[in-house]
Amino acid sequence: MRKYLIQFKPFLVFIGTFFVTYIALTYIYKIYLDSFEVSDLDGITKVVGRNVEQLMQLLNADFIVSKNLSSSWMDVWYNKKHMTRIIEGCNAVSVIILFVSFVVAFSGKLKPTFFFILFGIFLIYILNVIRIALLVVLKFNFPEYAHFLHGVFFPLVIYGLVFALWFFWINKFSKYAG
Template sequence: MKKYLIQFKPFLIFIGTFFFAYILLTIIYKYYLNSFDSLEIDGISRIVGRNVEQLMYFFNFDISIVKSLSQPSLEVWYNKRFTIRIVEGCNAVSVIILFVSFVIAFSGKFKTTLLFILFGSLFIYVLNVLRIAFLTVLLFKYPENEHFLHGVLFPLIIYGLVFILWVIWVNKFSKYAK
């Protein structure tokens, strides 16, 4: 048994570090979410909604994002028609937590790790704002494709790019990079 523990030590350290970081960050995030009333949308999701609105205003889209009166969400009105709803799960925090946990588990030099986490998280955040903006326009034009667009295409893009960031991290910057 000791032989296997020694043999798989790097893997076990990775798994332990990943799950520790993931659980810790998730608990912190849940604690943050619990500070809001059940019908109140969290601050991060409000900022995401504001950024989506600013982006679409910049490109002269007829957009209005308002707080829902009945749910903890933001309603996105595009061309005077309700198109989508932004809820807590749309703010990309869970994806960022997953990204950060992986980078920490494969950490490199402290400064490099910190910078990669900051810039990678910012990249994921901006990508998410673009995702919501594109999704708004596409669901306005093609509402019958909601399942494919929201459930398949955009998650594939987001998680695919996070995977590419991980590959770059492991191969270029982590302590395991050659």
């Protein structure tokens, strides 16, 4: 048994570090979410909604994002038509937690790890804001593809970015980079 523990130590350290980081960050996020009333919306999701609206108004689109008064989401209006709602799950925090956990599990030196995590969080956040804006516009113009766009295409895009960041991290900066 000891032989196998020694043989698989790098893998076990990776798995252990990944899960400890993932569970810790998820727990911290849950505490954060629990600090809000059920009918309220968390601050991160509000900022995401505001940034989506700012992006679209920058492009001169008739786009309004407003807090729903009776529920915990933001309503999205495009060209005077209610298109969708932004809920807590739309803020990409769960994707960011997954990204950070993986990078920490494959961490290298502290400074590059810290800056790569910040860069990755920023990139994922920006892509998520663009994703929501594009999803609304595409859903408006191609409503028959709404399920495909929301359930397949855009998750593929955002997780594809995360995978590309991980691949880049492992090959250039992690302690396993050659």
